[in-house]
Amino acid sequence: MKDRVCRTVAWGVAVGLAVGWVHLSNGAAAEAAGLTVLPRLDQGEVEIRYKDQRILLYACRAGLFKPYVKELAPLGGPNLLLDAPPDHLHHHGIMYAITVNGHNFWEEAKAPGRQIPAGPPVHSVGMGPAGQPQAVLTQQLYWVPHTNASAPDPKAVALLIEQRTLTLSVDEANQEVALEWRGDFQLGPAATKVVLSGADYHGLGVRFIRAWDRTATHLNSDNLPYPTRGKHDVLQAQWAAVTHQWDGHQATLAVLARPGEMRGPTRFFSMLDGFCYLSATQGLDQAPLTYEAGARFFVRYLVLVYPKIQSHAWLQQRYRAWLNP
Template sequence: MRWVFRNSMRGDTGNLFWLLVGRVGRLLGWVSLVGGLWGLGQIGQEGFALEADGGRLVVLSNGSPVLVYQVRPNPKKPYVAELFSPAGVNLLRDSPVDHKHHHGLMFAVAVDGVNFWAEDPASGTQTPTGPVKQERISAGGAAWEVLRQNLRWLNPQGAVMLEEQRSLAVTRTGQPTATLLCWQSLLRVPEGKSSVQFTGSPYFGLGMRFVGSMDTGGRFFNAQGRTGVEGTNNACASWCAYTAKAEGKPLTVAVFDWPKNPRHPASWFTMDRGFAYMSVTLNLQKEPFSIRADQPILLRYGVAVWDGEGAPEMVEKCYRNWSALEDPK
């Protein structure tokens, strides 16, 4: 069963009230905070809607999907199952036969030896602690639709290994127009522990599996001017991009590393043999990363999708504009 909720708010009265709300929002780390409804309710500016379909939430713009979020662990983590270009072309693939644990756009690492990337009996589960919180913000002249979710990373015995406050903010912006997603994870040591350590394979981090039609004929390029897997894999850069055809139509997708992230510029994993994949990582295979109970870490990444074959200059401009936003999350 599907439920669709639409926003019909109009007018610009009450400017003083909204100014005060905006100031309070900035104190909370938001540019402008409006609403804040648990579960399902109004979303975004007029023309936006949030559709619930089973265990998934679909953000729509003027009736067309922008993003599909898998809210419930499927089977072991929530993730972005689909992400659409402005023209409505999806670039993400969920649980392909060759790697069933690859889920669209997903975030996972190993915590104190427990693998949250894999889906075998010894791996962990990212478990929601409540319903998704939906909010609306305004930043950089654009309206952002925001989904926020609290997660506990549990080992197979049910012990809490890590706590995460996740937020996904999505908009359509820029010239040429891009679908722009801001993924943020605030990671905390659970009660009763003094620290935790992240480890993992070269691709552990925020990883993206592309639709099958993008597996061949594509091209990677990064902020350092390097191209191909040979130039971008295991390289450090503030962003990395991939251009290929999906459904016969050229697309360009770029992932941005926030300048304030630990170990910026990020280390990247790219591959195009067998299938195409891209991850932004903390380089955990070479150097484990520890966080203390009194020092949670904030990770923020951007994902931009354009129709057509994009140039490095276009990606760099979008990255600079995104990284300069006060708090698009």
């Protein structure tokens, strides 16, 4: 298994993974095959670079409402994500948030819940199963209601405990940057039952840079039409994507889901008029999900970015390959 991970780095704690040879260091950079993980303890960020380009920036400092992916860029292209714009300060690049037992973890204006890190992320870097450079960030988060946000022990007052794993792979031959977002959940000490609900956009949300507003193109796995033409569309599909050509650049960002693995249908919320947005959801606005004490559940999505307009046929083939590696 040592072809999978060659170095592992922990911030502040020594963590061993049963994956062969492991190198431990506090806050040190790690590199494999041109992919470098650069933790910045003073800024509460983790940067991932491929060769001489920053392709991902993860914001995870203490005091945030939620950790999130602040930047994600295709190979040779610019960052595609927008963070905390004046129109929606709670929009943060790529983020995951829902409502839990009536506590809203998405919006941040009125009594918002907080995803409080147990500590900085642990990161590892090496070669993935397909022989491509791969970096993994893992962080434990306590989902705490607003009323207990300042508690000295956030774990004791958590509704949910999440183990978040972000796996970034680079396939240079196909000009692909792939980010798998997985959250493994269990009920926290403060809950004997949780009800997951929210608006029709609560889930894994992506806010795009201003150049994509009103002019980008949405598409989906089933070639379904967008009835409101970008004002507020919700469609059930296996994947959804946004493509755009602007200022000499081209790019595609796609979000893939695995409906058979997660409860609830996979619905994609999309906007274009006003601003460009895409969310992958479990339809919690129509059918909330309930879990009792002892239950474990997860969400899993794959975000793909390319420095070109990728075809529907390619994305469909890529989706099948993800389902059946």
